[in-house]
Amino acid sequence: HQVKRCQAVEGIGFLTAVALTMAFQRGEFENADAYIAFLGMDLRVSDSGQMNGRRSLSKKGDSEIRRLLHNAASAGIRSKTWKP
Structure with missing residues (x-):
């Protein structure tokens, strides 16, 4: 049911859906932010005092899931739903 x-x-295929579902079932997450952090898709901020540093992904989660999500986003952006 969760895979479907x-x-x-739009853009998420069977493999990506299975990977996301399996990652979600690995643990109990308090909220969506905890799941995003588990995947390694949360932002790492390097600010200090008055300087605003760069923001980048923490990349602490499964790299294969990040690759699948990148491919899903690339496929989705070419669809009519996400094009605008």
Whole structure:
């Protein structure tokens, strides 16, 4: 049921949906931010005092899931739904 729900999003295929579902079932997450951090898609901020540093992904999660999500985003942006 959760795989089909993920596949309803334009650009997400079967493999990405299965990977996201399996990652979600690995643990109990308090909120969506905890799941995003588990995947390594959260931002790492390097600010100090008055300087605003660069923001980048923490990349602490599974690199394969990040690759699948990147491919899903690339496929989704070419669809009519996400094009505008």
